[in-house]
Amino acid sequence: MTQTSSNISNSTLLPAKAIGTISAISGSKASVLLVAPADAGAAVQDKGPFIGTLLTVDTTTAVVLCLITSLKVPDNSLDDKTARTRVAEVELVGELKRESDGYLRTFTRGVSVYPRLGDDVLEASRTVLEKAYHFGSFSAIEIGNIRQDPTIPAALKVDEMLSKHFAIVGSTGSGKSCTVALVLRTVLASHPNAHMVMLDPHNEYGDCFGDATELINPGNLNLPFWILTFEEIVEILIGNGEAHPDEVDILRDFIPVAKRMFAASQEGAQKTARQPGNGRRSKFTVDVPVPYRMSDLIGLIDAETGRLEMQKDLRPFKKLRARIDSIRRDPRYNFMFANLTLQDDFALLLKRLFRIPVDGKAITVVQLMGLPSEIVNVVVSVLARMAFDLALWSDGRMPVTFVCEEAHRYVPCERCGFRARPEKRRQAGWIALLSGLSLYLLYADARRRRPGHQGVPVFLAAGYEKKPRA
Ligand SMILES: Nc1ncnc2c1ncn2[C@@H]1O[C@H](COP(=O)(O)OP(=O)(O)OP(=O)(O)O)[C@@H](O)[C@H]1O
Ligand SMILES: [Mg+2]
Numbered sequence: 001m002t003q004t005s006s007n008i009s010n011s012t013l014l015p016a017k018a019i020g021t022i023s024a025i026s027g028s029k030a031s032v033l034l035v036a037p038a039d040a041g042a043a044v045q046d047k048g049p050f051i052g053t054l055l056t057v058d059t060t061t062a063v064v065l066c067l068i069t070s071l072k073v074p075d076n077s078l079d080d081k082t083a084r085t086r087v088a089e090v091e092l093v094g095e096l097k098r099e100s101d102g103y104l105r106t107f108t109r110g111v112s113v114y115p116r117l118g119d120d121v122l123e124a125s126r127t128v129l130e131k132a133y134h135f136g137s138f139s140a141i142e143i144g145n146i147r148q149d150p151t152i153p154a155a156l157k158v159d160e161m162l163s164k165h166f167a168i169v170g171s172t173g174s175g176k177s178c179t180v181a182l183v184l185r186t187v188l189a190s191h192p193n194a195h196m197v198m199l200d201p202h203n204e205y206g207d208c209f210g211d212a213t214e215l216i217n218p219g220n221l222n223l224p225f226w227i228l229t230f231e232e233i234v235e236i237l238i239g240n241g242e243a244h245p246d247e248v249d250i251l252r253d254f255i256p257v258a259k260r261m262f263a264a265s266q267e268g269a270q271k272t273a274r275q276p277g278n279g280r281r282s283k284f285t286v287d288v289p290v291p292y293r294m295s296d297l298i299g300l301i302d303a304e305t306g307r308l309e310m311q312k313d314l315r316p317f318k319k320l321r322a323r324i325d326s327i328r329r330d331p332r333y334n335f336m337f338a339n340l341t342l343q344d345d346f347a348l349l350l351k352r353l354f355r356i357p358v359d360g361k362a363i364t365v366v367q368l369m370g371l372p373s374e375i376v377n378v379v380v381s382v383l384a385r386m387a388f389d390l391a392l393w394s395d396g397r398m399p400v401t402f403v404c405e406e407a408h409r410y411v412p413c414e415r416c417g418f419r420a421r422p423e424k425r426r427q428a429g430w431i432a433l434l435s436g437l438s439l440y441l442l443y444a445d446a447r448r449r450r451p452g453h454q455g456v457p458v459f460l461a462a463g464y465e466k467k468p469r470a
Contacts, residue, residue, distance in 0.1 A: 018120035019049060025114060030066060032121045034086040049088060053148055054124040054132060057115040062097045063104060064111050065132055066090035096131050107132045141186045158187055162401055181208045188212050188362050195355050196363040197387060198403040199380060203369040217367040221335040227346060230286035232378045237323055246316035254300040258292035259284040294337060298324060332372045354390055354400055
């Protein structure tokens with residue numbers, strides 16, 4: 001049976017005239033055949049529904065809320081000026097459940113009873129909009145007004161948003177960066193002790209958050225090479241490790257030795273360092289983040305080169321040695337290789353990056369412009385890994401919001417070009433749900449850059465609800 005405004009118990013909630021009917025429904029989507037403009041209500045004639053307009057369908061037990069995601073005139077009616085058939089594709093975003101006395105409750109996600117074919121569709125009335133966008137007792141921040149009715153505030157439920165992953169997507173120039181700046185500024189105003197890290201590939205957020213910003217750039221970043229995992233140091237020193245297996249083997253053999261040498265020198269027992277298998281130091285693997293000297297690594301490579309002279313192909317040793325030399329001389333790599341006073345300042349780095357203590361600067365903006373392009377992916381990977389580890393080992397007690405501007409560059413995606421540690425980042429993404437790391441993704445033109453994704457040309461904040469696998 002078709003629902004009309006006359007059989008809605010609370011008749012003041014919805015405008016009198018339907019603007020269309022449900023013509024197809026599948027999953028969480030539906031098509032609405034819009035009535036011809038001449039037959040529609042005045043409001044529709046004047047403005048017409050636009051993308052983002054909230055529509056309603058009454059299913060007796062609830063008022064289902066539908067958000068317009070696309071509008072079209074079917075091809076076969078393009079020439080017929082009188083017919084002008086128009087179709088709106090809508091997403092069934094949730095519903096206002098109806099109590100037995102007809103009272104409508106506030107918004108809940110999901111739809112308990114689907115609309116049926118032929119059901120009337122109406123534009124949401126002011127009362128419905130108020131209920132749909134009502135934030136009740138949640139801690140919420142106002143970031144503006146909703147477009148459909150500028151008298152109704154648009155608010156974000158901060159705690160709910162930051163306890164999940166969320167994304168802002170939109171086509172180029174649609175206002176993603178401005179939205180992020182606005183959202184984060186508002187969150188910071190109400191949560192001055194938050195811990196936020198923002199990756200800023202275009203250096204555009206440096207002035208956005210005023211005194212609350214800890215600004216990190218290649219000039220003041222100290223990210224020692226020894227905190228890199230083996231895969232990451234291979235990417236920097238060798239590039240594509242699969243193409244140069246001999247050089248990878250050299251690093252695999254000598255990095256643990258260099259680590260043992262440094263630890264032994266710290267303990268004043270240099271002599272014993274070269275003997276493998278003695279106590280704690282023998283447990284140093286290529287991935288353990290303990291300090292070692294690049295000069296020790298070079299010394300080991302040189303010693304081996306001299307020992308093997310005339311016995312073996314020395315090209316991998318020489319190529320690796322040359323690459324290490326050129327990187328150490330390149331000023332763009334100073335943030336990683338220039339620090340001559342080698343000490344275990346990992347804790348200081350963590351404190352600075354993740355604002356422990358906050359000390360009035362709740363957000364760290366990491367400006368990536370100026371970093372060698374071939375190393376940006378590794379730096380991002382290290383920062384993401386540190387955020388993940390911190391959230392995991394603090395058991396969620398220290399929530400961190402990790403904001404990725406231009407996320408298509410970092411999020412695992414075969415076509416995105418970022419090869420470094422995709423598994424780690426994917427793992428971080430899911431496990432972080434349990435451990436207090438919220439990942440804030442900013443996609444530019446999602447449809448163009450991530451084939452298979454639905455492009456959304458307007459502001460959209462989305463939270464993943466999927467639970468990680470145990
Ligand atoms: N709500 C708004 N109203 C009017 N103009 C806006 C609004 N938000 C952003 N703009 C303007 O739109 C332009 C693009 O904004 P912004 O840089 O945030 O877009 P973007 O989606 O991040 O673009 P890109 O994909 O290139 O990074 C800017 O000039 C900005 O001033
Ligand atoms: Mg932008």
